Amino acid sequence: MIGERAVLVEFEPEISEKLLEKILFYKKSIEEYYIKVNVEVINTYNSLLIYYISNIENIYNEVLAIEQLLSTPNITKKVNSILFHIPVCYDFEFGLDLEYLASQKECSVEEVIVLHTRPVYTVYFIGFLPGFLYLGGLDKKLHTSRKEQPRMKVEKGAVGIGENQTGIYPKSSPGGWQIIGNSPVDFFDRNIQPPCEIFAGDKVKFYSISRKRFDEIKDEINSGNFQIKKENYEG
C-alpha cells in the first residue's frame, strides 16, 4: 500500500520470465475486475501497482478484493507474444562507447555487435520515459557498469547498456548508460493509439544496419512507409 491512491503488490525480489508471466496473469485479472472503475494497473519486474484516479474510499475493501484475486491460482497459459525486429546502426558516429566496451571486454567491436544482436530480449515493462522498454536477456559478457559521469544529453534513439540491462532512449534525455548505437525507429508516438505498440511480455530482437540504411529508414518513417518487422513468437 502506498499513500491514499495506490495499492502496491510485491512479489519475490527477482527478475525472471516466470515471475513476469505470473505478474502479467494477475495484472490482467485485476484489470478485468476494475473494468468499470478508474484505475491504472502497471507492472515492473516484481511489482504490480494499482493506481486510483481519486482517493481510495475504503482501503480495506480494495485490499480484500485484490487479495482475493491474488489467491486464485495463476494458470499461466503460454500466451503468444509478438517479436519485434528493431534495426540498430552500430556506426561509431552513434556508438560513442563501442570501443570502450570492446576494450573492457577484450573483444572486437564486431563481437560486441554480434553479442548484442543475438538474443531475443523480453520486454518486462515500459517506464522511466514514455516508450522506454525495460529489456531482459542481455548476454552476460556485455554487462557493464554505468558511466561514472552521466551524459547531460543522450540522443533520441540511442541504444545503451547499463549493468545487466539494455535499452533505447525514446527521446533525448540525460543518461548514464554506455551508448553503443542508435535506432531510427520511433517507440512512442503521441498521435497514434496506443502510443506505443510494444507491450510488457513482448519480445525484441535487434539487427545491425549500415549508416546509409539508417538514413533511408529515417526517410521512410517520415514519409510513413516504414513498418517494424514483427511476427508471432512462441517461447
Add this chain to the structure above:
Amino acid sequence: MKAEIEVLQPGLFSTIQDLGRYGFLKYGVPLSGSMDTYAAKIGNLILNNPVNVAVLEITQMGPKLQFRAATKIVITGADLSPEINKISVGNNSIHSINSGDILSFGKRKSGCRAYLSISGGFQSSESLKSKSWYEGITEFSKMTKGKSLAFESASVSGLDTHAKVKINSDYLSEKEIQVFPGPEYGYLYEKEKKLLASTQFSVDKKNNRMAIQLQETIQNNLDPIITGPVIPGTIQLTPSGNLIILMRDCQTTGGYPRIFQLSEIAMNIISQKVLGDKIIFKLDSNFIKPGCL
C-alpha cells in the same frame, strides 16, 4: 467565441495544467497535472468552471499577459502580487477583464505557485486525453514571449459564480507534511527513523515539476531496489542520503528505496515551498501497513 491571450513576457516558468493525464502510465507517460490541486480546483470553483478544466500554473515570477477579449479570471495559490493594468488585485476573487487589459505580477509574497483560472478554462490542444503540458507529449511544454494562449470568450454578465467560496490559505505556510510509510520504510534503522521524525528539513533549489529535493541528508543503509513503481508524492532516499520528493511530472518507475508517501494535502503544501522553506514530516503509521497483503 474563440479568443486569445498574448504572452508579453513569459516570467520564470508557467505551464497549462489540468488535473492530469490518466490511462498512459503503462506506456511510461507521467501523470502530470497541477502541482497544487487545491488552488487549481478552487479557482475553477469560484468561476463556476468544471474543476478539471485547464488553468495556468505560474511559478514564483509571473508572466505579463494581454487579453484580446473580455472574460473573467481568478488567481489562486501563491500570492505573487498580481496587477491588472498596474492596479493591484487580490487572490481568490473574480476579476472582470476587458479586451486589451494587461495582467502582470510583482513581488512574491507567499507560496511558490499561483494558478490563473479563466472562465471556461484554457482551450489549448489536448494530447493523450489531457491538456497538461509535458515535453514530447503536448505541442508546447513551456511558455515563450509572443505565444498566444487560447480561451473561450463568454458574455461577461449573467454568469452564476460562487463568489463567496471560503478559502483556506493557511496551508501556504504550513510546515507539517503528512506522510505514510513507503514500501522500504521498514528496512530503515531506528536511528534513521528517529532522525526523519525529528529533523526540520529545508527545501533545496532543485525544485521543479518532476521532483523537490531537500537539503539535509540522512544516512542510507538501504540497498537499491529492483526498479519498481513510483508515483507523485513518493519520497526516494538516494545512495548519498538525499531525500527526493517525486512530484506530478515524475517518471513512472525508479530504483531508489521509497521511504515515504505524501498525503494528497501534503502534495499541495510542498508545492508551495521555495528554497530554504522548512518542513517537518508527520508520519501516519495508523494507515494500512505496507506488506499487509
